[in-house]
Amino acid sequence: MLTRLRLKNIKSYRDAEIHFEEGINGINGENGHGKTTILEAIGYILFDFLPNNKHQYLLRRGARSGSIELEFIGDDGIAYTLRRKVGGSEIRLSTPIGEITGKKDVQDWLIDNLFPHLTDPKELSSLFENTIGVPQGTFTAAFLLRPSDRKKVFDEVLGVDEYKKAYENLRKVIKLIEEDLQELKDQQLILQTRTEGYERLKKEKIGLEAEIAQLAGRIQDSQKELEALKARREELETQQKLLQKVENELEVFERSKNATENHLARVKKDIERAETAERLIAELADEKNEYEESEKTLRSLYARREERNRDERRVQELKHDLERLREKQQRKEELEREISRLNSEIEELLPLAEREDALNQEIERVENELKEPLQRLISEKRQLQQEQRRIDELKIKIETLKREKEQFLPMLQKQIGLTREIEEKSQSIAVIASEIRELQEGLAQAGEKNLCPILKGVECKEVPSFKTYFTREINKRQRILETIQTEHKVLQKELEALENPSEEIAKKDALIADAIQELERLEGIPERIRENSERLRVLSEKFQRYLELTGEAGDEERVKSILSELKKKLEALGDAKRELSKKEALIEEKEKEVGDLSEVHRQIKESEDKLKVQTSALRKYAGLDATITVIEAKVQKLKNSYDLYLQNKPIVERKTEYINEYKRVSNKLREEQARIERLTAEQRSLLASFNESEFQQTIKEVEELDRKLSRYQTSYNEKSHQLEKLQQELSRMKSELEELKRVEERLEEEREFYSYVSLIRDLLNTSGQLIVLELINQIGREASNIYCEIMDDHSLDLQWSDDYDIIVMEGGEERGFAQLSGGEEMSAALAVRLALLKVISKSDIMFLDEPTQNLDSRRRENLSQQIRRIHGFKQLFVISHDDTFNEECDHVIRVEKVDGESRVRTTIDQPL
Template sequence: MIINNLRIENFKSHSKTSIDFNTGISIIMGENGAGKSTILEAISFALFKQHSSRSLQNLVHSGSTKMKAQLDFMVNNRLYRVIRERGKTTSQASLYLKEGDNFHKIVSGDKLVNMEIQNILEMDGDLFLNAVYVRQGEIADLIEKTQSEKKQLIGKLLGIESLEKAWKNMASLIKDYEAQKENFKGRLESMGNLQDKIKENNVKKNKIQGQIGDIQSKIKEIITQLEKIKKEKDEMDNQYVIYNQIQSEISIKKGLLTSAESRQIELKSEINKIIDQEKQMEKIEPQLNRLPDLNRFKDLISDTYTLKKDKNRIEELVTKIKSFESILSNNQPYFEEYKVIQDKILDISKERSHFAGAHDLMESKKSTQKNLQKKITKLKSEIESSFDTANNALDSDFNKWEDLEKHLLKIKKAVDLKIKSLDLEITDIHRQISSLEGLNQSIKKPLKELESVEGQCPVCKSDIDESKKNELLTGYLGEMDDNTGKINKLKFSLQGMEKEKEIMESKSKIIQAINVDVLKEKSKLIDLSIKELDEIEMEMEKLSSNVSKLEEIDANLSSKNSRLKEITDQYNQYIKAQGALDSAEDSKILQESLNSILKQIDFNNNEILKLKSSSGVHSEDIHKIEEEIKRITELNNQYQQMKGSIDQKESKIETLKKVDSSIKESKKCIETFTQSLENLPYNAEIHQKLIKSFETKNQEFLEENGNEKELNGILKGIIENINQFQEELDKYQQYKAELSSTNDFIKLLNIFRDLYGKDGIQKDLRNMSRPIIEENTRDFFEKFNFDYSDITLDEDYNIDVYGPLGNTSLDMISGGERIAVALALRLGITRALSGGNLELIMLDEPTIHLDSYRRQELIEILKKMSIIPQMIIVTHDSDLEEAADNIIKVQKEKGNSQIFIETA
């Protein structure tokens, strides 16, 4: 499979991204969190709907309601397109095949699309992730992890981990069925005596049915007796009702009689009281004639008092008006002067508004001028200091940024080329030292064995004498010394190169520290500031005349305000007096009112003299008059009340006659009802005996009826028990069959569990896959052109390589060679999983967890790789750009991932 194009919309942090993938090595670069790995996840999602989010909704870009992933890929020279879309609650999937110039739909729907892609690629989603997708840290794990951890990692890639998981999970499943089996056994044991229980309950049923028959006969007999007693009782109940009705009538009539006799006494008393009130009224009536004169006397005194108060108030107002008129006359000149000055201040203020702000604007301009002058001085000083720093560092004498920029570009390129050249030489020396150290390490083993054996070569097992042994020892030791000498020379050269590289890197840092762009910007800022300073000075010259005019206006305004302040008190006195006169009444009207009040006072005084003789009160004390009025008023109230009672005299006499007649009628009715009661054939004693006899017999009926219901309930329970035992008896055979079936299923589960175990399918899968992985790993490793003839894997995936010195373990070879072996092993696993057709591999952060040396070795290997048609690598390691045919850079701005395509 070769990937041609990926288009995603609103997929995680990518709002709209389109990438054309070419063959060769494509590097996806960017900072952590920029959205690099999301591109690989989008490929996996488009193909198999595989993703790392908790839910599909989490794949939708924040603020959006719909996302889309579209992938074009080629298999066997046929171009396919898969499209997956996700809305708020629905998802869609479609697969197309290109025929001619257009794509034609093959299938749609998630399930059908997944199945068709599996058929095309000959792998499912999990296999795709294990085969094509190399996750973060896998290369490092194949180098640095322990042997058991490496075996576990390879097992996970091969799918063995899921078999192990199935083997573990089946233990709990078998345990559940064992518990179910024990449950069936317990149920069968508890059902052993069901037949006995059914017989026992049938005996109880027959006994209860006999008892119910006896009770039903007894109930019939009680009902016959109860009906006879009820008939006699009903007759006596009717007589009792009539007896109570007559008793009630007698009681009502006696009550009416008592009430009428009380009313008779009450009416006689009220009539006598009315006769006494008639006599009192004759005595009170002569005093009531004085009341009108007394009220008139009181009103005149009160009115005269009010008139005198009004007279005093008016006289006081007239005096105040004369005082305000005097104040108005004295302050008239100041009031008029104040008005004139106010008008002049208003005119001056209008004129001032044309020049307002000139002074503040002038101060603002002066401040800006001062700040610009400081800024220019500071910028000139900073530029001069920057040139001094640069010239000291470069041993030059530049004073123009253009000349300095040209010089820096020239020497920066030379320094960078020198650093890269030194890096290559240092890497090569490291490789040579590692190779020589590996050779020495591989010599130590035969050397040690040679020293300990007698008469036999430890390598070829041929017979050797002492001289031959010494010759071999000398040869091995000489080779080691020669290698050690080479290593020392290489290390010496390495020290010189590293020192030279350190000097060049220091020089590069100095060059990097010289920021010509800053000098350029500061020079431009000086020019702009000087131009702005000239403009400010021209504006200040124009403002000068306005400031002078404003100062002249402000002096005049201050003089006018000063005079206004001097006469403010006189002006306020005039305003207050004028306000008081405007709100006061007219003096003529006040005088007329005063004259009218004086006349009324004289009239009232004459009337009071007249009333003193007619009212019988000679004092003008208002309180005494009011007390006399109150006394006579109370007498008048008593008179009126007694008058109302007297008016009812004839009515009460008539009512008394009616009450006397009612008393006679009630006495007659009581005599009649008493006679009827004596003639009624009702016997209370016999009635009570019948009631008690009926209640006793009825209670007996209820008890027997309750006993019948209780026995029926017991009978129902016994019948239900018999039915339940019969049902359980039917289930006995069912449980017996299920127990047998469960036993057989547990045996089958144990067989399957043994198959999934380490000695079952897992072992077979390892044995079958190991030779294929070994062969593929060997093929890839040979393409890296290392000086080794073979590579082998044992059953635990331990790796041995064969070189000039024979068999060597992975721990004995150089770091670069170990990186190559790990990469070859991972590619070998990928080819084995993909059925031998490996066209694409995706690496997610392959350099993560590697030290700088091993990271550089991996980059060097990737540079030379042309063994896979298409490789996509996600990384934040900029060194990998050197290995790229295509570079895709990812940046995140305001939450959105953006891509930039570069060609290496």
């Protein structure tokens, strides 16, 4: 049950909240005030139905997005809230345990909990459009389609497609089962082929096991024999290794003894050489001391010569500095001359730079205070002129619509008159039909008891029979009835020919209201145009020395021309300001350089004084080079004796070391001789106990037995490998035999399942149409009863054919839906749709949008009473501009449009 609907920026609703009650909810209001929008919003949020499939259709004019919020109570008695954004993809369902988001998840929940008879979210839209909430103006549309198109619509409503889909869907199942059967047969054949040699392989396995056991015994015997031989070989090998070790040690000590003897001879020679060196350095001691004294004197003279060289270099540096300072003095004089010249040039550039500054300021002022504001004003003016043209267009449109509306007013009056006459004729037909029935009853009574037609219930004996009187009166009224019925049909056709001018007037009124609303939005445009003109005038006065502004596009071109002239004047100055800055920078740079050279004259005088002092100091080094030459000659003469002394001194110093080494090496030689003698004795003993020929024979026997054992082992391994492969193959075959048994069992089950599915598919193919035909007959009978109630004529009979055409039987005459009048079409379509709802709909709610279209007052009244008798729905929604239904409604919602905005003004609870 729906309880609350909130609309934000949906068509003519800005922000409205509407409450619903259980029972019949009437939604009443004038045409174009927003009644149908309520139905469209519910259709969109709950059933995903949207006319034209365009979201912009639902949005309020000027709004970028809108939202719909629907609160309802499910079959579990719990309240849920569904929210959906228009102009976006957001959709949310609030439940007591959390939120569900996303269109697919929300629609799946709706189908599971509200519409369990549906299987696909796509069916929601069709359910709403063709059954629950048939949109305004489409009650009769489906019945006017070609038979093939009509069949598509109602096949979907009645679920015919479900049987066809089930039949077709099972085709894939049959195909899959057939594929499974073939796959199982293929598996059966493969497994049978792969397990053919199972018994033969079992026999091979027994033979291999016997051969492997025999080989295992031979291997065991050979291993015992081999172990005994290996033990003897290891014993002999140990003796051989010990002998080899002794011989190796003997050889090592022999080599070591030879090396020690050689070393001893070298040490003896070193001692003799040290004694000779000791005698030589005693002879060279005096020459060595004289050499060292001369070296000391020479080092002192070299230091003095280095001091002289430093003083000479200082004299050269002073001369170089003096020359550099004189060059700086010349540079200072040149700079002072250049500064004087640059100051003269600056005096000439000053007036030009001031003119350049003035032009730059003027260009900036025109750019910022004229060009940019003028562009904004012209752009604003164009937009305002466009809005003004729209105002003029709207005024013309309103006048045009009013004239068009006035053209419909005479037809409206005629429509009102015809409707009134048709109602009067209908009343007359009902009265005369009632009189005819009474006369027919009187005729029947008169024929039996001859009762008087004047004095009711009194038998008249004076008149033989009243049959002639009753027959004449009946015929008379029959003629009057036929005449009135003919006039009624003529009036009905005239009314239909007018094509409902009241609806056209309502459309024109809605268009006029929209245009007036837009005019109200644009009412400030003239004032803004005046403000724009005033700002343009102020700007024109400010720059009147250049031009007079008009606010047209040509003003921008003239401003560009003014800026171009100013820039040309600026270019003609040749960038004097930049030249001025450059020369000022040069002067600053050169004055700084002059300042850096201000001390150069003083520095020249100081350098000349230092040079005189340093030149005078060089005189004290006279004769130094000659003295150095004499001492160097003496040192060179003593050099050989000094070097010979130094060469022999280290040898003398190691004499004690050589004597100690001689003693140590002599002791080592004695030890090595003793060790060689002991090893020679041990070698003779080992040679006496070790037999080389026995050792070689044992090695040969071990190798032969090892090869024999290897052959046994190889054969054993090959046979074992064969047995392992054979066991694996037997294991595989055993598994495949078990699998073959399972495949054969599955094959039998699949064959039984194939037979079952084929039977079900055949049943769906034959019984589906029979079930639908029964539904059509049931709906047709219910629709006929409703149609007779609406038409207030139970002599009529409505039938719904198997191609979904509506046929009305009247007085033996058969008429198809296309042959009915407008009112009859609407009544018949309503009857079938109401019957559909009662027979097949599983929904607790139903919507009727303008169900009284083309119905006269009597039929509207009949329809309202018929709707009250509809059972099986918690809520019915009747949307109408006609207040006929208000008395039959449990709850009435009145919608009005105020200043272009739809509002729910009043809510009235009707007494039951």
